[in-house]
Amino acid sequence: MASAQQKVAVPLQCANCGGDLTIESAENGIVTCSYCGSHFSVADLVGSGAATSPSRSTKIKSGSAHTSSAKGTSASSDFDKFFKQVNRSSRSGVSTAKQSSGSRTKSASAQGVGVKASAGKTLAVIILSVLFFFFACVCLGSFMNSAAAGLLSLAQTACMGYIWNAVRKGRVQKSWIIAATAIIIVLIAPWMSAVESYTSSPLKQENITWTDLTLAQHAPTFDADKGHIYSNDSDRLDVEFADVSESDFNSYVNACREAGYTIEQEIGTSSFEAFNQDGYKLTLYRFSSNNEMDLTIDAPKPMGKFIWPTGTLADTVPDPGKPRGYISTANSSYLTVYVDGMTKDETIAYEQACVDAGYSNIDDMSDADLRATDNKGHTLRVSYEGNQVMSVEINTS
Numbered sequence: 333m334a335s336a337q338q339k340v341a342v343p344l345q346c347a348n349c350g351g352d353l354t355i356e357s358a359e360n361g362i363v364t365c366s367y368c369g370s371h372f373s374v375a376d377l378v379g380s381g382a383a384t385s386p387s388r389s390t391k392i393k394s395g396s397a398h399t400s401s402a403k404g405t406s407a408s409s410d411f412d413k414f415f416k417q418v419n420r421s422s423r424s425g426v427s428t429a430k431q432s433s434g435s436r437t438k439s440a441s442a443q444g445v446g447v448k449a450s451a452g453k454t455l456a457v458i459i460l461s462v463l464f465f466f467f468a469c470v471c472l473g474s475f476m477n478s479a480a481a482g483l484l485s486l487a488q489t490a491c492m493g494y495i496w497n498a499v500r501k502g503r504v505q506k507s508w509i510i511a512a513t514a515i516i517i518v519l520i521a522p523w524m525s526a527v528e529s530y531t532s533s534p535l536k537q538e539n540i541t542w543t544d545l546t547l548a549q550h551a552p553t554f555d556a557d558k559g560h561i562y563s564n565d566s567d568r569l570d571v572e573f574a575d576v577s578e579s580d581f582n583s584y585v586n587a588c589r590e591a592g593y594t595i596e597q598e599i600g601t602s603s604f605e606a607f608n609q610d611g612y613k614l615t616l617y618r619f620s621s622n623n624e625m626d627l628t629i630d631a632p633k634p635m636g637k638f639i640w641p642t643g644t645l646a647d648t649v650p651d652p653g654k655p656r657g658y659i660s661t662a663n664s665s666y667l668t669v670y671v672d673g674m675t676k677d678e679t680i681a682y683e684q685a686c687v688d689a690g691y692s693n694i695d696d697m698s699d700a701d702l703r704a705t706d707n708k709g710h711t712l713r714v715s716y717e718g719n720q721v722m723s724v725e726i727n728t729s
Contacts, residue, residue, distance in 0.1 A: 346370055537574055545569055547629045550612045552587040554627065556580075569629040576625040581618040584625075588614055596718050607719040633658040633721065635672040645726040648710055650685045652722070667726040674722035676700050682722065683714045 344353040344363075351367035355374055363372045537558050542548050545561075547569040556573040563570040585604045589597070593614045597606035604616040611632030618625045635658050640651040645667040656672035674682070683702040687694065691704040691712045700716035713725045 346372075540571065540573070545571065547612070547631060550608070550610070550629055551593075551614055551627070552584065552591050554584055559624070567631050570626070572624055572626045574624055576618060576623055578618070578620070581616070581625055585616060588616070611719055613718060632719075633660075633670045633672075635670070635721075641667070641669070645710065645728070648690065648706065648708075648726060649712065649724065650682070650689055652682055652724075665728045667724070669724045670717070671722045671724065673720055674716070675720055676716050679714065679716040679722045686712060686714060 344355070345351065346353055346365040346368060348370045349365065349368040351365050353363050353365060353372065355363060357363060358374050361374050363374060364370070365372075538560060540557055540559050540561065542553050544564075546564050546566055554573060556576065558575065559571060559573040561571045581602070585599070588604065588606070592608040593606035593612075595607040595609065597604070602618045602620060605614070607613050613628075613630040613632075615628040615630075616625060635656050637655055638657045638659060640646060640653075640657075641659060641662045644662050644664065646662070646669070652671045652674065654671050654673045658670040658672075660668040660670065662669070679700045683697065683700070686702065687697075687704065690706040690708075691702075691710075693705040693707075695703040695705070697704070702712065702714040705711050709728065711727050711729065713723075715723050717723050
């Protein structure tokens with residue numbers, strides 16, 4: 333029996349972790365390391381002789397002392413290797429745990445920074461969208477009713493916010509971006525329409541009754557009931573009528589001339605100006621771009637006998653020498669006087685006299701209209717108002 337030889341399976345070692353492998357544990361020709369999970373082919377293990385050095389089958393004598401010693405030595409070696417592997421795995425586990433903990437800390441920190449950055453960008457989108465909304469409301473509110481302006485602005489703001497947010501997050505879906513952009517472009521049309529409507533018809537139209545106009549009795553009735561009244565008192569009427577054609581304008585000019593507005597009349601293709609014998613001044617102007625007509629009637633100044641004021645700013649200019657006039661304002665800082673009986677030529681001559689009296693710093697002097705200053709800082713304006721009326725204005729500002 334001592335000479336009989338038999339093959340005994342010696343444990344192999346895993347090339348990755350040093351753990352024991354046994355061919356008898358193979359399944360479907362594959363040996364799996366129970367420590368690290370590595371896989372080895374039985375054919376490779378047998379063909380190469382080992383995963384590590386002690387992997388081949390050895391012939392030993394059964395029952396010999398040498399065999400017993402070898403077994404003891406092998407067992408001792410395997411026991412030492414086991415503890416080395418445990419120590420190695422323990423150190424690896426600690427290192428892995430530290431790395432994992434560090435990664436989690438960094439990940440949490442990065443996530444926190446990312447959340448703050450995302451929140452900041454979102455807040456910026458919200459603020460800018462709100463500003464855009466109010467800006468759009470203000471702009472459109474000037475051209476159209478506030479409800480329509482608000483809805484239109486809200487839709488545009490939502491589309492703009494979606495596009496910005498999608499691009500910011502990198503979640504760009506081309507079809508949705510195209511759709512949102514198309515909506516914004518389409519919504520520009522009401523903007524343009526509103527602006528065009530405002531340009532062509534800026535009036536906030538109201539119903540107009542001719543007999544409710546204070547100075548209406550001093551002009552022919554105009555057949556229009558829509559427009560806007562700017563001034564309506566005993567001194568001045570200023571009203572703008574909507575939807576006035578060129579033929580309507582020309583017909584009304586002829587009616588005004590027939591009503592007595594023929595004194596110093598000035599006629600243009602879209603304008604008319606004249607006085608009647610009572611001193612009322614009528615001015616017409618038609619805006620061809622929006623078919624509106626502006627009608628202005630100025631009542632005459634309450635002229636009467638007067639004496640040129642003294643001891644005021646009137647001392648800085650010559651006395652016109654006319655017995656009739658009207659002093660509107662006369663104090664230490666402002667003077668306004670209307671002088672009756674001054675023809676246009678006489679007004680031009682008076683303007684030259686004012687220049688000779690010290691108002692030599694001329695800003696404008698044309699068509700019976702003078703604007704000048706003297707060396708004391710007084711500002712003078714002399715104008716021919718028409719119908720033989722001259723105005724003189726002086727101020728210290």
